Amino acid sequence: MKDSKLQVIVIDSDVEKPKRYRISKKKIKVLAIASLFFTTVLLIYTSILTYKSYSYYSKTEKEIKELKEELAQYKSENGQLKVQLAKLKDEKEKTIEELAKRIEIIDSIMKKVGINVLSTDKEGEGGLAIPIERLLTTNENIDLSPVIPDLDYIIQNLKTTPLGYPTVGRITSGFGLRRNPVTGRIEFHLGVDIANSWGTPVRTSADGKVIKAGWCGLMGKCIVIKHNKDFSTYYGHLAKIFVKKGEYVEKGQIVGITGSSGRSTGPHLHYTIKYKNKIVNPITYMEVSP
Secondary structure: OOOOEEEEEEOOOOOOOOEEEEEEHHHHHHHHHHHHHHHHHHHHHHHHHHHHHHHHHHHHHHHHHHHHHHHHHHHHHHHHHHHHHHHHHHHHHHHHHHHHHHHHHHHHHHHHHOOEOOOOOOOOOOOOOOOHHHOOOOOOOOOOOOHHHHHHHHHHHHHHOOOOOOOOOEEEEOOEEEEOOOOOOEEEEOOEEEEOOOOOEEEOOOOEEEEEEEEOHHHOEEEEEEOOOOEEEEEEEEEEEOOOOOOEEOOOOEEEEEEOOOOOOOOEEEEEEEEOOEEEOOHHHHOOEO
């Protein structure tokens, strides 16, 4: 069976005879199928591109949203850090102000009681230090938190803390191991001996209450003064006692005179300090500049 053909006649006004074109129906079917195939492929390809593009932009929008949320969180945290930093700066300024106030109070009290705790001998000094007025501007990280309580303790107890020498003279026997001047045996000396001529005034080293005034065995005539909950002082080998038990005394007040009562080889004052019921080296407190 012959393949039927489709005839196409093209008439051109400039040509005398019309042109005739014949194409078989089989070829037309093949062309139609090919056209349909390519159209289908193109549609599928376009759909895939559209889907990928939609997925990409959807993912991008999600990422942008997440980034915006993270940025908002960072801004919030940054704001909180600024608030904390401002708070810390304010606390530091207040601490330094309180520190300066307390130093003024201590200096005033020291002048009234006649001592200078913050001064030292001018020789053999040095080291790193920052003036109080520069603490706010320094880049050094300094922990000032323990300073204020310590200063408060000093302020509250300065007048009742035994400071300075209770009498004039030279130290003939220090705190610690020594050979007993009478027996010659090695012993631990529980204070310091300050020698001077008979009758040298003995002064209390801080405000307090006399809890004993009389004979104390080997220390002879002695005085015990309770200054505060932490400190008490002992004055031994006196010739005379000028105070009575229960009497309140002030720093620098003459409470007796040196002598050689009790076990003694000559006129001197035996001086002992107790801190929280423990005997300590008096030199630490005596060397505060008067």
